[in-house]
Amino acid sequence: MEVSTEQNKTSFIKNKQMFSQTPLMPVNPIFNPSGDDRTENRLIWFGNTTNLMQLNDVRYSWAISLYQQMRENFWIPQKLDITQDVNDYWNLTIEERYAYEGILSYLTFLDSVQTCNIPHIKSSVTAPEVSLCMAEQISQEGMHNQSYQYIIETIIPSDRRSAVYEFWRTDKVLADRCEFIAKLYQKYVDNPTPENYFVSLLADYLLEGLYFYNGFIYFYNLASRMLMPGSADIFKMINRDELSHVRLYQQLIPEAMKIFSHSIDLIYEMFATAVAYECRWTNHIVGNNILGITEASTEQYTKYLANIRLRAIGLKPLYPEKKYSKSPYSHLERFSDTKKEAHTKANFFEASVTSYVMSSGVSGWDEI
Ligand SMILES: [Fe+2]
Ligand SMILES: [Fe+2]
Structure with a gap:
């Protein structure tokens, strides 16, 4: 149920006052009997929740629709057939195999830190419907790690598996990347001020909205050349989940921008740094060595993504040139399956359909 403009205004003023009096982000008690869960008094942050999941009369109805969609996206990695990939792996070029393993290693890092960090962000959320999402x-990020384990244990030869999990120990570019991402989250954990909370929230959005996609593109690219179709099937499902997380942060960040002290310059600076790191890593692990991907297409795609993610939170594009207004990989969209009303076929080289999707109230997700 939406509240009136007047109520919104009152809540906003109250929010502002609470923010200015709050040196550190409050963490919700386990149970707060003196809390007030009335719809009109609910707030995403700085509210006074009992901490009961009272979901019958919510304020943020978008969260209920999103949660429903996330649940309907349910899937199990081990149910997807990746046997063809076991043979295909040996037909990859050395560069393709290097990229395949490096990207798996990087994505394992991303989902690991998400599983660890989201509980920190969640512990200060006072609207139960948002907390539910x-x-x-958190559950999906954990399961994504299980998917990587399933791929690594099935496809990668046993003597190479540890090297994939621990690539960050030996690869300086990956280690720098991991440390940069973790540092922004750690800053809030070490010093949980509202300013650092906002930065952590934005860092989450960058991870969800920018950091996965050159990796996804790599797998769709292989699949478009009839290579590693099982891996691409799994990444389609992860891609769909990640886009639901992007949607969550696209709702939260404009709300946070009304409440938390922040600077627009800082947001643009974070986006520019994120783009630079993403290009550096992708050029390092994929570069110009893979058919269908070049350093120029990586740059175009990453800047295009940054632009659409900024627009989605109400900000102007960082890269206004025309070429950054479209994806260089639109020909791979049919492999991503993100525009098909969240309905995904397993192994697109087969005619049979395996889907855990029961129904869909949302038409498509996003551009790849
Ligand atoms: Fe994930
Ligand atoms: Fe995610």
């Missing part, structure tokens, strides 16, 4: 997100 984050609980589902």
Whole structure:
């Protein structure tokens, strides 16, 4: 149920006052009997929740729709057939195999830190319907790690598996990347001020909205050349989950921008740094060595993604040139399956359909 403009205004003023009096982000008590869960008094942050999941009369109805969609996206990695990939692996070029393993290693890092960090962000969320989405997100990030384990244990030869999990120990570019991402989250954990909370939230959005996609593109690219179709099937499902997380942060960040002290310059600076790191890593692990991907297409795609993610939170594009207004990989969209009303076929080289999707109230997700 939406509240009136007047109520919104009152809540906003109250929010502002609470923010200015709050040196550190409050963490919700386990149970707060003196809390007030009335719809009109609910707030995403700085509210006074009992901490009961009272979901019958919510304020943020978008969260209920999103949660429903996230649940309907349910899937199990081990149910997807990746046997063809076991043979295909040996037909990859050395560069393709290097990229395949490096990207798996990087994505394992991303989902690991998400599983670890989202509970920190969630512990200060005072609207139970939003907290519910984050609980589902945490579960999905954990399951994504299980998918990587399934791929690594099935496809990668046993003597190479540890090297994939621990690539960050030996690869300086990956280690720098991991440390940069973790540092922004750690800053809030070490010093949980509202300013650092906002930065952590934005860092989450960058991870969800920018950091996965050159990796996804790599797998769709291989699949478009009839290579590693099982891996692409799994990444389609992860891609769909990640886009639901992007949607969550696209709702949260404009709300946070009304409440938390922040600078627009800082947001643009974070986006520019994120783009630079993403290009550096992708050029390092994929570069110009893979058919269908070049350093120029990586740059175009990453800047295009940054632009659409900024627009989605109400900000102007960082890269206004025309070429950054479209994806260089639109020909791979049919492999991503993100525009098909969240309905995904397993192994697109087969005629049979395996889907855990029961129904869909949302038409498509996003551009790849
Ligand atoms: Fe994930
Ligand atoms: Fe995610």
